[in-house]
Amino acid sequence: MSTRHFLQSTTCRALVAALLTAGAALAAAAEPYPDRPIQLVVPFAAGGGLDQNARAFGQALAEVLKTTVVVTNRDGAAGTIGMQYVAGARPDGYTLAFTPAVPLTSEPHRLKTLAYKLASFEPVCHVFDNIFAIAVPAASPIKDMRDLLERARAKADALSYGTSGTGSIPHLGTADIEAATGVKLVHVPYKGDGPMFQDLLGGRLDFGAMLASSVTGHVQSGSLRLIAVYADRRHPAFPNVPTLRESGVDVVQLSFGGLLAPAATPRPVLDTLQSACERAAKSPVYLEWAQKAGQVVDYRPAAAFDERLKQDSQAKAAVIQRLGL
Numbered sequence: 001m002s003t004r005h006f007l008q009s010t011t012c013r014a015l016v017a018a019l020l021t022a023g024a025a026l027a028a029a030a031e032p033y034p035d036r037p038i039q040l041v042v043p044f045a046a047g048g049g050l051d052q053n054a055r056a057f058g059q060a061l062a063e064v065l066k067t068t069v070v071v072t073n074r075d076g077a078a079g080t081i082g083m084q085y086v087a088g089a090r091p092d093g094y095t096l097a098f099t100p101a102v103p104l105t106s107e108p109h110r111l112k113t114l115a116y117k118l119a120s121f122e123p124v125c126h127v128f129d130n131i132f133a134i135a136v137p138a139a140s141p142i143k144d145m146r147d148l149l150e151r152a153r154a155k156a157d158a159l160s161y162g163t164s165g166t167g168s169i170p171h172l173g174t175a176d177i178e179a180a181t182g183v184k185l186v187h188v189p190y191k192g193d194g195p196m197f198q199d200l201l202g203g204r205l206d207f208g209a210m211l212a213s214s215v216t217g218h219v220q221s222g223s224l225r226l227i228a229v230y231a232d233r234r235h236p237a238f239p240n241v242p243t244l245r246e247s248g249v250d251v252v253q254l255s256f257g258g259l260l261a262p263a264a265t266p267r268p269v270l271d272t273l274q275s276a277c278e279r280a281a282k283s284p285v286y287l288e289w290a291q292k293a294g295q296v297v298d299y300r301p302a303a304a305f306d307e308r309l310k311q312d313s314q315a316k317a318a319v320i321q322r323l324g325l
Contacts, residue, residue, distance in 0.1 A: 033269050037068035039095045043082025043103055044164055045075040047194025049214030049295065050257075053128060054098040056289040057259075060280035065272075071098075075191040078165030079103030080114060087116035091262040093269035097121065100130055100257035102169050105313040109320045110167045118313055121260040122270060125277035126300035126308065128290075130255035132170050132230040133212040133241065134161075137203055138223050145228050145247035148207065152183035159206045160186040162196040167325060170209030172316075173230040173253030175323050177244070180251055200224070212238060213295040230254075237294030256298065256312075258305055274302050 040061075042054045051073060058069040074082035083103045089095035108117045136142045142151065152159045163170040166189045178185055188205060190196045193214040200208040201223060208215075208224075212235050218224040219238070226241045230253040234243060244251045259277050261270065280286060281299040290297045300308070 033093055033272055034065055034067045036094065037070050038062075038065070038093070040069050040071045041082050041086050041095065041097050041099075042071060042073050043075060043079035043086075043097065043099050044073070045190075045192025045194045046073045047197070048164070048192045049130075049211035049293070050098075050100065051192070051194065052293060053213070053290075053295055056286055056293070056295075057098060057127060057280060060283040060286040061276060063283070063285070064276040064279045078107055078167045078189075080107050080111065080116075083107075083121075084115050086260070087120040087262055089262050091264040091266075093261060093265055093273060095262065096124070096273075097260045098127075098258070099260065100169070100255050101309055101312050102167070102255065102316070104260075105309055106167050106169075106172070106316040106320065109313075109317045110325050118309060120263050122263055122265050123302045123305040123309060124259040124261055124270065124273045125281065125302055126256060126298060126305035127258035127277070127281050128256065129296040129298045130169070130257065131212050131235045131296060132173060132209060132253065132255060133215070133226045133235070133238070134228045134230075135200065135208045135210060135215050135218075135224045135226050136206070137201060138225060139203070140206070140225070142207065142227065145244065145249055148227070149181055149183055149249075151206075152181075152185060156184045157186055159183075160188055160204075162188045162190055162200060162205045162208045162210075164192050164196070164210065165189045167320070169253050169255040170230070172319055172323070172325075173244075173251060174209050175325075176251040176253065176319075177249055179323070180249055212241075213293050216292075216294040235294065236296065256308065258300075270302075 040058045042051050044050050054071050058071050062069040074085050080103050086097040104118050108114050142148050193210045196208050199205050215224050226238055228244050228247050229235050232252045
């Protein structure tokens with residue numbers, strides 16, 4: 001074969017390959033979304049309030065999108081294991097995160113070796129606000145924050161408390177309580193609220209700092225009592241439980257979260273997800289569950305979610321630096 005014919009043949013093959021690739025891309029783009037099950041990743045352990053929230057929301061999202069939504073728990077390291085998994089997933093809309101903000105806005109400042117950052121995700125929509133609370137076993141002699149602080153001062157490093165992980169909102173909030181009051185407490189981190197319950201209910205922890213909606217059933221059954229919430233307002237499901245500020249401790253730690261996709265997810269897929277997310281967050285089935293569970297629903301569109309995440313990231317960076325975490 002002459003050089004001329006070889007070049008012509010090579011060019012022809014390259015052109016054909018390019019056309020085939022372009023055709024495949026167009027065909028993929030034309031595929032309806034979704035056409036197979038969606039994986040909803042929860043970066044904390046099963047059994048807690050976030051897990052319950054994700055399963056209720058996933059059911060509503062499945063009804064809107066007319067497909068199966070499978071909730072998967074990938075817990076550990078204050079939510080970073082699950083978020084790292086989602087950040088590295090194929091950006092096609094079939095692997096999503098249902099998460100509070102802290103693994104996105106706190107952990108990248110605390111753990112410099114993380115393989116992801118806030119920009120590794122595309123916000124889909126803000127779904128919920130989380131109000132955290134201090135819970136004690138029913139038999140505990142601690143009735144309120146004054147009791148807790150008095151006991152902590154009487155014997156330093158004697159009161160133990162559990163949270164869903166180092167750097168979590170309850171951990172940051174309780175560290176703020178220590179800073180504001182001068183007490184010293186013993187932190188016991190877990191992989192989520194669910195694994196903490198066994199030790200708390202068994203009396204092996206003095207108190208738990210956890211999502212209020214995680215303990216709705218335990219509070220209603222009388223096995224646990226809430227003595228304060230970390231928010232700037234009382235929880236609507238527990239109107240008799242004061243805020244920390246109302247209890248004389250000037251501490252507020254807010255939390256929120258929602259649905260996110262990996263960065264580089266195609267715009268048509270994001271548009272579909274954003275529309276579906278709004279409908280799911282406002283659906284009767286999800287709102288009915290939230291009311292019964294004591295979960296605060298707070299739908300906001302993607303742009304507002306993105307802005308709140310960025311603001312929270314800046315605030316958490318300052319807190320982590322101040323606490324030396």
